[in-house]
Amino acid sequence: MIPRLFNRATPRRKLAGTLEPVAMKRAERARVHMLASLLLDYPDQKWFARLDELETHLGSVPAPIAQLLADFIEASRSLGSTQVQRLYVQTFDLKRKCSLYLSYFATGDTRKRGTALVTFLEAYRATGWEFNADELPDYLPAVLEFSARCDDPIAEALLSSHIEGIEVLRTALESMGSHWAGLIRSITLSLPPVDQETQERVLALVSEGPPTETVGLSFLGNLPPFSPRGNG
Secondary structure (H helix, E strand, O other), X not given: OOOOXXXXXXOOOOOXXXXXXXXXXHHHHHHHXXXXXXXXXXXXXXXXXXXXXXHOOHHHOOHHHHHHHHHHHHHHHHHOXXXXXXXXXXXXXXXXXXXXXHHHHHHOOOHHHHHHHHHHHHHHHHOOOOOOOOOOOOEHHHHHXXXXXXXXXXXXXXXXXXXXXXXXXXXXXXHOOOOOHHHHHHHHXXXXXXXXXXXXXXXXXXXXOOOOOOOOOHHHHXXXXXXXXXXX
């Protein structure tokens, strides 16, 4: 018997469970993605001020997702702005596995991330959209808005192709009982099911985390900020 010289430092964790997607039409999916995009923004006073308006749109999305969003909105009101803002920073700014930047899950802070970000930009430009926000193009709320507002198949494909990162985010949030877990769950329910190969790749990302090499990123600050605008 070969002696074991090494033990795994980080135990492999199970995913929170593969979700069966909710059947919906294109218009319903667009509303889900737009609502999720707005609710994933930083919860400043304007964010809280528009919760009532967002709540009025819940009747036009499938019931299971509407309930998740309604619960999130109600919990946010109960917590209050100061607490929600504090939790937002603690969650999305300070935890690697809770990043809102989709390419980070696959590339981490490595040379490959620059190429990944250019791919996002090319996808937006291929559908005729322009960008003018203070975020990188792989920012999840921005990709959700793109999926919601653009009818081109590229928009949904771009989001679905990063389901691995979204699943890692969901698993991390659900494992810590995060305030945002249900919101990310609503996104995964709107996407195609995760196949076995993707499931294994997600498990690896969940266990090991994103790569940590930090090189070749000095040019990222020069990328055009992202905010989609329709052509019409």
